[in-house]
Amino acid sequence: MSKPTGKQAVLLIHGIGEQRPMDTLRGFVDTVWKQDSEVQHEHAIAGLFSKPDEISNSYELRRLSTTKDRNNVTTDFYEFYWAHLMTGTSLWHVVGWSRRILVRSPNSLPARLRGVWWLLMITLIAGAIFALLTVLPDDIRPAFPPKWLTFMLGLVFAWGVVPILKSFVGDAARYLDAAPTNVKARQEIRSRGIEILKGLHASQKYDRIIVVGHSLGSVIGYDILTYAWPAFAPQIDTTRDGSILNETESMAASSNLNTELYRNQQRRQFDEARANDCTWLVTDFVTLGSPLTHADVLLARDTSDLKSKQEERELPTCPPELEKGKFSYPPKLKPRFLHHAALFGLTRWTNLYFPASYIIRGDFIGGPVSPLFGTGILDCEVHTKLRRGLLSHTLYWAPQVPGDEARIKTLRTALNLLDAGHTPQVTEEADDEEIDGETE
Numbered sequence: 001m002s003k004p005t006g007k008q009a010v011l012l013i014h015g016i017g018e019q020r021p022m023d024t025l026r027g028f029v030d031t032v033w034k035q036d037s038e039v040q041h042e043h044a045i046a047g048l049f050s051k052p053d054e055i056s057n058s059y060e061l062r063r064l065s066t067t068k069d070r071n072n073v074t075t076d077f078y079e080f081y082w083a084h085l086m087t088g089t090s091l092w093h094v095v096g097w098s099r100r101i102l103v104r105s106p107n108s109l110p111a112r113l114r115g116v117w118w119l120l121m122i123t124l125i126a127g128a129i130f131a132l133l134t135v136l137p138d139d140i141r142p143a144f145p146p147k148w149l150t151f152m153l154g155l156v157f158a159w160g161v162v163p164i165l166k167s168f169v170g171d172a173a174r175y176l177d178a179a180p181t182n183v184k185a186r187q188e189i190r191s192r193g194i195e196i197l198k199g200l201h202a203s204q205k206y207d208r209i210i211v212v213g214h215s216l217g218s219v220i221g222y223d224i225l226t227y228a229w230p231a232f233a234p235q236i237d238t239t240r241d242g243s244i245l246n247e248t249e250s251m252a253a254s255s256n257l258n259t260e261l262y263r264n265q266q267r268r269q270f271d272e273a274r275a276n277d278c279t280w281l282v283t284d285f286v287t288l289g290s291p292l293t294h295a296d297v298l299l300a301r302d303t304s305d306l307k308s309k310q311e312e313r314e315l316p317t318c319p320p321e322l323e324k325g326k327f328s329y330p331p332k333l334k335p336r337f338l339h340h341a342a343l344f345g346l347t348r349w350t351n352l353y354f355p356a357s358y359i360i361r362g363d364f365i366g367g368p369v370s371p372l373f374g375t376g377i378l379d380c381e382v383h384t385k386l387r388r389g390l391l392s393h394t395l396y397w398a399p400q401v402p403g404d405e406a407r408i409k410t411l412r413t414a415l416n417l418l419d420a421g422h423t424p425q426v427t428e429e430a431d432d433e434e435i436d437g438e439t440e
Contacts, residue, residue, distance in 0.1 A: 005205055009205070016169075033075070033417070214288040215288070229340065252322060269345055303372075313339065350377070355381055396411060
């Protein structure tokens with residue numbers, strides 16, 4: 001195991017829409033670091049330095065590096081910016097993806113998605129009616145609505161609704177639909193994300209990495225972790241200290257898993273893997289407003305199909321899928337290896353969501369993910385008074401207002417910059433650095 005560096009990295013993955021580089025990251029860092037006096041060192045300024053991002057190789061991106069926190073650890077915040085890889089989206093991409101959801105009975109959808117089904121259907125029918133009324137000859141066209149009103153409503157649809165569908169729904173439609181026209185963009189986004197994650201590992205600068213995904217970024221983050229993990233899947237030398245692995249697997253096999261105890265065990269398992277020279281550094285995966293709450297529709301045909309993919313280890317669960325009570329192999333030999341979908345045997349998953357009602361209140365895009373991906377996930381329900389709780393999908397790290405403190409506290413606790421429950425080990429060289437200096 002390499003010597004501790006006294007540094008950690010946070011990789012933030014933005015969501016849908018026409019995002020601009022660094023906008024999401026700066027707002028996020030402002031909330032979770034600059035405004036959080038409890039995480040900052042008592043003798044340091046709440047410093048933040050904008051440094052070159054040597055991992056992404058993009059001149060549009062910067063690395064936001066903090067001064068030391070209360071554990072004498074510095075944090076580098078990175079953004080995985082992928083919006084430029086999803087250009088050329090047309091309305092037909094949205095139509096093609098929507099068809100997969102609309103051409104089915106709403107009763108076959110989970111209850112949480114039926115309102116969305118009706119909204120999409122009404123929007124589609126309204127658009128078709130406006131288009132038909134606009135082109136119908138006057139002698140067969142109904143008197144109401146008048147042609148001028150139809151024309152104006154058509155303009156609103158063309159210049160208002162369509163751009164929104166393309167800019168926001170379009171990103172999700174293309175990434176979540178493995179149609180031939182979308183495969184290239186999906187491949188580029190995943191490959192670039194994996195490259196960045198591996199670059200953070202290869203830099204040997206960090207003791208720990210936290211991956212945070214908002215909206216569609218949470219799905220991208222899940223995919224990146226899924227595909228990157230097999231290259232790091234650790235070997236556990238059970239002749240030395242493999243008892244923790246046995247405890248973790250025993251806990252994962254329990255029919256009545258205690259989520260909090262399992263999360264503590266995951267951190268112990270991470271430490272054991274590191275002691276066995278494992279190079280995997282991702283301790284935490286944090287999802288905000290995640291569409292993975294609808295994975296049984298978005299990633300599979302239905303709940304049964306999703307479960308089948310999870311059992312086949314195509315889609316990792318938390319805790320991992322077990323075989324004869326184990327997620328390591330071979331069961332009777334030493335050393336043992338963690339299988340290719342066992343990343344949540346040592347990486348914790350925390351999910352924040354605004355409960356939704358009537359589509360516009362809360363966040364209908366996000367929701368709890370533990371019912372579909374496993375009881376080892378900590379689902380955290382949050383609330384906000386901003387905009388009276390309406391259309392809250394973009395408010396997870398928005399500045400707090402009076403009475404809104406619990407939302408920010410939950411986010412900071414999920415991010416866990418101080419690595420609560422774990423005693424950091426900092427090298428003497430790191431201790432000698434100035435607390436409020438611009439360290440590398």
